[in-house]
Amino acid sequence: MAKKGILLINLGSPRSTAVEDVKEYLDEFLMDEKVIDYRWIFRALLVQGIILKTRPAKSAEAYKTVWTEEGSPLIVITKKVQQKLQKRVNVPVEIGMRYAEPSIETGIRNLIEKGVSEIVLFPLYPQYAMSTTETVIEKAEEIRKKKFPDIKINYIQPFYHRELYTDCLAESIREKLPENFDALLFSYHGVPERHIYKTDPTKTCNLNDCCSRETNPSHPFCYRHQCFNTTETVIKKLELPKDKVIVSFQSRLGKDKWIEPYTDHTLETIPAKGIKKLVIVCPAFVSDCLETLEEISVEGKEQFLQAGGESFTYLSCLNDEDRWIEVIRTLCEEKLNQFYLV
Ligand SMILES: C=CC1=C(C)c2cc3[nH]c(cc4nc(cc5[nH]c(cc1n2)c(C)c5CCC(=O)O)C(CCC(=O)O)=C4C)c(C)c3C=C
Numbered sequence: 001m002a003k004k005g006i007l008l009i010n011l012g013s014p015r016s017t018a019v020e021d022v023k024e025y026l027d028e029f030l031m032d033e034k035v036i037d038y039r040w041i042f043r044a045l046l047v048q049g050i051i052l053k054t055r056p057a058k059s060a061e062a063y064k065t066v067w068t069e070e071g072s073p074l075i076v077i078t079k080k081v082q083q084k085l086q087k088r089v090n091v092p093v094e095i096g097m098r099y100a101e102p103s104i105e106t107g108i109r110n111l112i113e114k115g116v117s118e119i120v121l122f123p124l125y126p127q128y129a130m131s132t133t134e135t136v137i138e139k140a141e142e143i144r145k146k147k148f149p150d151i152k153i154n155y156i157q158p159f160y161h162r163e164l165y166t167d168c169l170a171e172s173i174r175e176k177l178p179e180n181f182d183a184l185l186f187s188y189h190g191v192p193e194r195h196i197y198k199t200d201p202t203k204t205c206n207l208n209d210c211c212s213r214e215t216n217p218s219h220p221f222c223y224r225h226q227c228f229n230t231t232e233t234v235i236k237k238l239e240l241p242k243d244k245v246i247v248s249f250q251s252r253l254g255k256d257k258w259i260e261p262y263t264d265h266t267l268e269t270i271p272a273k274g275i276k277k278l279v280i281v282c283p284a285f286v287s288d289c290l291e292t293l294e295e296i297s298v299e300g301k302e303q304f305l306q307a308g309g310e311s312f313t314y315l316s317c318l319n320d321e322d323r324w325i326e327v328i329r330t331l332c333e334e335k336l337n338q339f340y341l342v
């Protein structure tokens, strides 16, 4: 019988905090047409002609503030998850990154070296987006077809609506919530509005109220809806009143319109509305990374305090919490079993 294996995929980080390495990473990341979805020539003009002239130095400084002795937090945490999961399943587990190393190809190769020919590939993103789940699957398929046509890959789909995940997230938040706070802010990574319209085959999302409706044909493709839905499910489990909860979207890049509301604007305006003690959580990320440890925990905190906020508590991501490893194990086992059905 064919040997099976698990490949956990995360976004990836630069090799080091050297400006050249950050530049190489940003070049690969931002030249992905699922991330900056302009025609090649316009993307190259924007990325190589403008962004890569100044951003690598700025991002390298930011990476320095979160980098650990073992490397980038995102990679270190993904490795810890791999090791913990490996102890709970009886098939090989490897990791791969969409950008930089270890690449998806390296991850597949490592599994093949262990005799694996059927892979369960898990993009570690709870909500679907063109710039995350879709680009991972597209890249893995490209590599499989070109380099490893004899292997099979079974993909784990976004899991924001799976009860085992929302239970896990709610429990993780419950454990960390301070007793006294004015609001809990759910800050998700943003995406350009255009991406949502582009990937909605039903053309029924207008990025207004429909994203928070209970049902709409666009929901399986709408990242904004999936973020709202994650929040709503979790706050019900936490029994938090809706007026104590805010949702916003962080990490904008460039001049396009991104999905709203924006986290930085939110942090600057809520103290004047009486929200002085803030708790913040970032559920689009399953592992802490530059965007949570620097953009939110350092920059976001400063913005909020400068605008009159009094206390700012950041709740870490699921990282390598045991309950999260158990969710990963269950989702992987489900897919491993599907190989027997086809
Ligand atoms: C939910 C996950 C993510 C989505 C959606 C996403 C979209 C997206 N990101 C950029 C641009 C950048 N993102 C950067 C860092 C970064 N992004 C994610 C996740 C999502 N991105 C993570 C986990 C990280 C951290 C990586 C790490 O090493 O810790 C960066 C690089 C850092 C910087 O210079 O600020 C950029 C650039 C776009 C344009 C986009 C959607 C179109």
Ligand SMILES: [Fe+2]
Residues within 6 Å of the ligand: 189, 251
């Ligand atoms: Fe990003």
Ligand SMILES: [Fe+2]
Residues within 6 Å of the ligand: 205, 206, 207, 210, 211, 218, 222, 224, 225
């Ligand atoms: Fe929507």
